[in-house]
Amino acid sequence: MKLTESLSFRNVTGHGARSLILVILTALMAASVVCGTLVVSSLRTGLEALEARLGADIMVVPASAVSKHNFENIVLQGSKGYFYMDRSYYDKVAAREGIEKISPQLFLASASSGCCSVPLQIIGYDPETDFTVSPWIKKSAGGELKDLDVVVGNDLSVFVGNTITFYGVTCNVAAKLDKTGTDLDTAVYTNMNTIRELIRSSVELGMNEFGKIDPDNSVSCILIKVADGYSVDEVLNDLNLHVRRTKSFKTKDMISGVSDSLIGVSDLIGVLIAAVWVLGLVILFLAFYMSVNGRKKEFAVLRTAGASRKKLSGIVMTEALMITLTGAVSGIMIGLLIILPFNGLIEESLGLPFLLPSLPTAFICAAFALAVSVGAGMISAAFSAYRISRIDTGLILRGDN
């Protein structure tokens, strides 16, 4: 027998308005669940990407330049800015105990460049000692950077093989980094030789005050990986105590604000999903209950025509499945159409690392939304199905007298 010949299908299509309302309700439920889970998942992916990209346990910056907030903006969010300290601090830090790896970075801020409509942050790193950027660059570029090569963040509108000009110096785009979901996606990374060349050129062009900066004797930020056997807090306290005029931060503390915000947003979304689900469950329950109750006589007629109690339940549950499945699939499509094209806007409005999850994770989110929405519909219908399976046909037909 074809689907269109089944009684459930005829009941669903035959009561078009009622079915449409239930489909819309389930679609709203599914859309809210898929949007919510995708947003939470994107925030988690963004945080993980940020943690991985930062790579270091401790960051040391000049005390004079530090207002922690500004520092975090530059380091975490890639905001345009710079601060410098003498390289001797690097040597002092490196001499402390408990440090396994240490590497300096030098920050520059570009003026408007040929490729970019907005000024961007240029981060110089030392390929010899770097342990935070290089793994990403190797992954992207497949090797070390040559002089005048740059690696660009994922959001910049240039491609590998293009050139990009800073202060009149043409640089080759050697690689594009994976997305982090933060403003670091608009930063540019390069080696110290290229930084030197950019500073020299900017001075020649009279475009800024980098002339005071000697790239060989200046650093903006020192990245540290703590050696085994030492705790991060131990090393951090030691640095803050003994290396004066610098300020050391634990990376995890820096992103804990982001992490706390993420937990807050996740909790809020969780509560909203739960509220929508419970509300949907109650409305679907009432809708199925009233629908089945209003058709008691019809179910009695089905009994006279040879429908078993199990069959009656099956009819109700199949109707619920058809309605909720249609609603859930539609809702998931709507949810994806909201999240995928507008993820940039969501990232901006949340102000948190926001990175769409991988396809399998997105698929899991969609499957979860499908299960939750269809599950709510089936739970709602189950009571009505059970109730109608217990009807006493004789009494219902007799009650019509």
Place this chain on the structure above:
Amino acid sequence: MKITAQGAGKDFIRQSAGTNRFTAVQPTDIEIEPGKLTLLMGRSGSGKSTLLNILSGLLPPTTGKVLYGNDDIYAFDDVKLSDFRNIHIGVIPQGQTAIQSLDVIGNICLPYMLKRDTELKSVYPYARELMERLGISHLESVMPAELSGGELRRVAIARAMIRKPDAIFADEPTCDLDDENTALVLGLLKETAANGTSVFVVTHEKDALTYADVSYRMDSGKISSEKPNR
């Protein structure tokens, strides 16, 4: 198929009065023979419909049993009894009993739709023949909401007959019909009985006695023989 009720009775508990039991049908012995139209008459509330529901496998009796041939149908489990009803029993219930989401031919073919043992299209010719006999052939694709009470009754009659069952139970089959259609329906039931089906009709229409081979009267749940008015 011969249908036998042995001491079949039914007690109900009045919901409003808690434990106040009342007897709708006193223990009843009755035989419904194949090839005969058996008529049961009586006042409203006398227990006629309750007995019909007991005999047609829709309402388990409080006492006694109902045999189809040698099979006690209330000893069947629900699936088996439902299957048995689908194949062997046609019921014409009281009142408006259409499935609102199905058109007329869909309502008539409902037993096949439930059983799913036959392509629906293959039973359409017989459904159309029944519609022709009952004067509703022009309503094939019409939805129940657009039908009159009399038309809905005739749809229910066709539905009960579509599987050519061994037994047909009709509860006031002519209550919404005019004289012409009453004669048409009773004539069709009589013809069906003559072809070997056990037909049991509950009615308070005295004219129906002229179609009965056997007739009974029911008063206060107690059945008694009534001589056919030929």
